[in-house]
Amino acid sequence: MPRRRAATPWGNLCDDSRMSSRQITIIANWKANLPPSNEVALAKEIAEGVGSTLRAADNPERLRVLLAPSTLGLVSVASLLRREYPQAGIEVAAQDSSLTGSGAFTGEIPADHLVGIAPVVIVGHSERRRNHGESDAIVGGKLARVVAAGLTPVLCVGDDLPVAEIGARVAYVQAQCAAALTAAERAGCSTAQLFAAGIVIAYEPVWAIGTGNPASVEIAEAIAHGLRSALQRDELPFLYGGSVDAASAAAWFGAPTRRTSIDGLLVGSASLHADRFVAIVRAALAVTRPA
Numbered sequence: 134m135p136r137r138r139a140a141t142p143w144g145n146l147c148d149d150s151r152m153s154s155r156q157i158t159i160i161a162n163w164k165a166n167l168p169p170s171n172e173v174a175l176a177k178e179i180a181e182g183v184g185s186t187l188r189a190a191d192n193p194e195r196l197r198v199l200l201a202p203s204t205l206g207l208v209s210v211a212s213l214l215r216r217e218y219p220q221a222g223i224e225v226a227a228q229d230s231s232l233t234g235s236g237a238f239t240g241e242i243p244a245d246h247l248v249g250i251a252p253v254v255i256v257g258h259s260e261r262r263r264n265h266g267e268s269d270a271i272v273g274g275k276l277a278r279v280v281a282a283g284l285t286p287v288l289c290v291g292d293d294l295p296v297a298e299i300g301a302r303v304a305y306v307q308a309q310c311a312a313a314l315t316a317a318e319r320a321g322c323s324t325a326q327l328f329a330a331g332i333v334i335a336y337e338p339v340w341a342i343g344t345g346n347p348a349s350v351e352i353a354e355a356i357a358h359g360l361r362s363a364l365q366r367d368e369l370p371f372l373y374g375g376s377v378d379a380a381s382a383a384a385w386f387g388a389p390t391r392r393t394s395i396d397g398l399l400v401g402s403a404s405l406h407a408d409r410f411v412a413i414v415r416a417a418l419a420v421t422r423p424a
């Protein structure tokens with residue numbers, strides 16, 4: 134059954150029952166905020182909070198929670214979660230991986246070295262693009278490496294247009310996404326392969342990251358609709374990221390009977406506090422409850 138959309142140019146709130154059964158993904162991006170020992174302590178607190186939330190839920194399978202620690206913390210956080218909190222089902226994501234494979238590349242993180250540690254890799258975060266000059270060509274090459282390693286990429290896209298019409302934002306992000314996919318194709322990874330690998334798009338407007346000024350749900354849904362139409366992929370998993378906090382978390386998802394088309398959140402600052410992050414997870418779980 135095709136997804137029903139409300140009659141706005143951008144899609145908007147959706148009341149198809151299939152939508153309410155879609156899985157929601159919440160990813161914590163800890164960036165380089167904490168040394169590995171603190172990351173392990175935070176992972177414990179979050180696993181305890183998420184674990185008890187899921188135990189009390191009738192729909193825990195509807196939620197996918199991932200923690201993206203720094204590269205130094207990846208192995209310790211992954212083994213802690215597997216060893217001590219398997220029932221919480223939390224997975225680990227890498228914040229980045231390299232354009233290179235294995236070899237004489239000092240300091241690099243080849244995607245195939247993440248196999249068995251992090252099933253998901255964030256690619257093209259705006260901080261990498263801005264601080265490390267990552268072009269669309271580099272982002273596309275990294276996507277290809279991640280897929281070749283058998284991992285799932287989360288491709289970050291986002292406009293740098295604090296004031297703009299929604300249509301301009303949609304066009305910007307469509308072009309950015311297309312450029313990354315074209316570059317991935319040049320690096321040997323077709324768009325069909327990216328879809329088969331379960332590529333997730335995270336819309337993170339640059340002006341919303343770390344500013345306390347999130348985008349509106351309307352903007353995020355317009356981008357989701359624009360990308361799904363351009364890629365002819367109605368089921369493209371779409372996350373929003375940028376100044377998400379516990380107080381506003383529920384708004385991103387709508388209600389069980391009237392879900393938005395947003396499939397999850399990428400959370401920066403608020404994920405550094407276990408209570409705030411667990412509250413976001415709770416808000417996400419509430420919307421997947423059968424109505």
Ligand code: PEP
Nearest residue numbers: 342343374375376401402
């Ligand atoms: C991010 O940078 O991925 C992010 C979402 O950050 P914040 O939540 O702090 O805006």
